[in-house]
Amino acid sequence: MINFDRFSDQTKVECFGIGKKVLGIQPHPEFSDLFMIFKLGWQLRPNKEMLLDSYSLLEIHNQEMIMICREFLKV
Amino acid sequence: MKNTFYFKNKELNWSDPIFLKYLGVVADCYDLYESEDSNEKIFFLEEKNINDIMTDFSSCQWFSFSQILSCSSLLSPDIFRLLTNLDIKNFLEKSSTKFYGILNCETNPLWNNIYEGLYQGYFQRSHEKWVSFKVAKGSFPSEEDIRKFNGWVVTGSGFSTYDESLGWLKDFFKLLNEIMKIKGDDARILGICFGHQALAKAFGGETEKMKEKHLMKQKIRFTQQFFEKDYVVRSKIPNDLLTNGILLNQSHGDHVCKLPPNAEILGLYHFFFLF
Numbered sequence: 240m241i242n243f244d245r246f247s248d249q250t251k252v253e254c255f256g257i258g259k260k261v262l263g264i265q266p267h268p269e270f271s272d273l274f275m276i277f278k279l280g281w282q283l284r285p286n287k288e289m290l291l292d293s294y295s296l297l298e299i300h301n302q303e304m305i306m307i308c309r310e311f312l313k314v
Numbered sequence: 315m316k317n318t319f320y321f322k323n324k325e326l327n328w329s330d331p332i333f334l335k336y337l338g339v340v341a342d343c344y345d346l347y348e349s350e351d352s353n354e355k356i357f358f359l360e361e362k363n364i365n366d367i368m369t370d371f372s373s374c375q376w377f378s379f380s381q382i383l384s385c386s387s388l389l390s391p392d393i394f395r396l397l398t399n400l401d402i403k404n405f406l407e408k409s410s411t412k413f414y415g416i417l418n419c420e421t422n423p424l425w426n427n428i429y430e431g432l433y434q435g436y437f438q439r440s441h442e443k444w445v446s447f448k449v450a451k452g453s454f455p456s457e458e459d460i461r462k463f464n465g466w467v468v469t470g471s472g473f474s475t476y477d478e479s480l481g482w483l484k485d486f487f488k489l490l491n492e493i494m495k496i497k498g499d500d501a502r503i504l505g506i507c508f509g510h511q512a513l514a515k516a517f518g519g520e521t522e523k524m525k526e527k528h529l530m531k532q533k534i535r536f537t538q539q540f541f542e543k544d545y546v547v548r549s550k551i552p553n554d555l556l557t558n559g560i561l562l563n564q565s566h567g568d569h570v571c572k573l574p575p576n577a578e579i580l581g582l583y584h585f586f587f588l589f
Contacts, residue, residue, distance in 0.1 A: 252570040253534045254581025255510075257517060259544060260494065260501040261577070263510035265569065266532060266562035267470065269432040275563045278529075297531055300560035303551045305436050310545040312414065312437060312465040312502050 262311045268304035412464040414438070415455055416446040419471035419486070419508055429469040437467065449486050460493050465502035468509030474568050475508065475515040476522065487516035507566050517574035527567040532583060535559040540580040 253265045270278070416433055420426050430446045438444050445463075447453050450471065455463070468490075473480060490513065494501050505513040511521045536556055540546055546556075573579060 251582055252514070252573060252579055253532070253583050254536070254540065254579070255514065255570070255573055255577045256539070256543065256580050257574065257577045258499075260497075260499065261503050261505070261513055261517070262545075262580075263505040263513045263570070264581070265507060265510050265566060266534065266564045267507055268562055269429075269436050269506070270563040270565065272563070275529075275531075275565070278565065297561060299531060299562055300555065301562060303549075303555065303560055304562060306551060307546055307549045308504055309437055309439070310549040311504060311543075312467075313545070313548075314412070314464045314500055314502055 259311075262308070264304070264308070266304075268301045268308060271301060272299060412442045413462055414442055414444045415459065415463045415466045416444060417455075417466055417468045417486070417489075417509070418446050418448045419450045419469050419473065419512065421448075421450045422472065425470075425472070433467050433469065449489070450480075450482055452482055454485065454489055457492075457496070460496050464500075465504070466493060468503065468505040468512055470507035470509060470565075473508065474521070474523065475511045476520075476568070483512075486512065490516040508568075511568055511570055514570040514572075514574055514577070517577065519570055519574040519577065520572035521568050522571045524567055524569050528564045530564050531561050532564045533559045533561050534581045534583065536581050537579055539578045543580070 252263075255261075255263045414437070416430055418426055418429060420429060426448065434444045445459075447455050447459075450473065473483075475483065477483065490503065493503060494517075503513060505511075515521050536559070541553065541556065
């Protein structure tokens with residue numbers, strides 16, 4: 240179920256910046272686990288039960304990334 | 315004649331006659347003593363009762379907050395603090411409205427609302443006004459908006475940044491460059507998912523389709539340059555958390571394969587959990 244380095248040749252740039260003016264983030268800090276469960280459950284209906292059991296086990300750090308985004312936006 | 319004000323034996327740096335208009339109000343809670351010689355009129359403000367000093371402008375009974383605000387730029391920091399117990403610099407910084415724009419790159423009405431709701435919900439602070447521009451539907455901010463707005467957030471989208479059949483994309487990339495040109499060092503553009511890819515593409519990088527779509531939790535590891543960014547330092551997130559990498563939700567089928575020439579990589583993929 241857990242895949243390490245399966246796509247190691249892709250998505251190397253998860254976050255980039257240009258000075259203090261531009262910040263690009265590939266992941267979604269605004270998507271909570273609950274939101275993802277809804278989104279995944281909607282898209283992957285056959286795996287829904289497995290998904291609901293396992294998705295919330297690992298805690299995400301979206302609040303930390305949101306704080307960084309908020310600080311970035313301050314002028 | 316010079317007017318000099320003293321409060322608690324400290325001279326207040328104030329000589330504008332407008333202040334006299336407010337002295338009557340202040341005199342309700344402070345005794346005012348005057349002394350005069352040929353060149354200088356000296357006022358001494360002395361507290362009648364320490365309990366009467368305002369600690370919160372909302373409890374102010376003697377004058378309206380707008381009255382203080384109307385002359386806040388003329389009041390010395392000492393007088394302003396005396397009237398409101400607030401630091402004027404801090405106060406003015408907080409009270410001035412800042413404008414932020416959401417550059418919504420989605421056309422699906424459900425996702426339009428989701429992105430706008432989530433971004434505003436998570437990023438908006440009390441003194442900010444957030445406005446959405448549905449750029450994928452051709453609604454672009456004007457040059458006046460660009461000058462007025464303090465920052466921009468580019469949303470996610472089901473579109474691809476390399477899709478040349480999308481008429482609005484070329485204009486959108488031009489807009490992002492225009493923001494950078496007009497705002498200079500004050501430009502702030504945050505891009506998330508599609509927004510991240512659009513920023514890369516607009517400023518000279520490349521994006522491409524991935525072998526498989528990523529719908530997962532993914533751990534991001536940050537580079538040294540990330541830790542040196544002032545906004546990361548200001549966020550006060552414990553460094554040990556960031557150095558171990560952070561886990562975030564992913565949902566994308568395209569990615570940035572080449573950075574713009576002047577960009578620096580701040581986060582790399584570490585590993586992910588696929589469900």
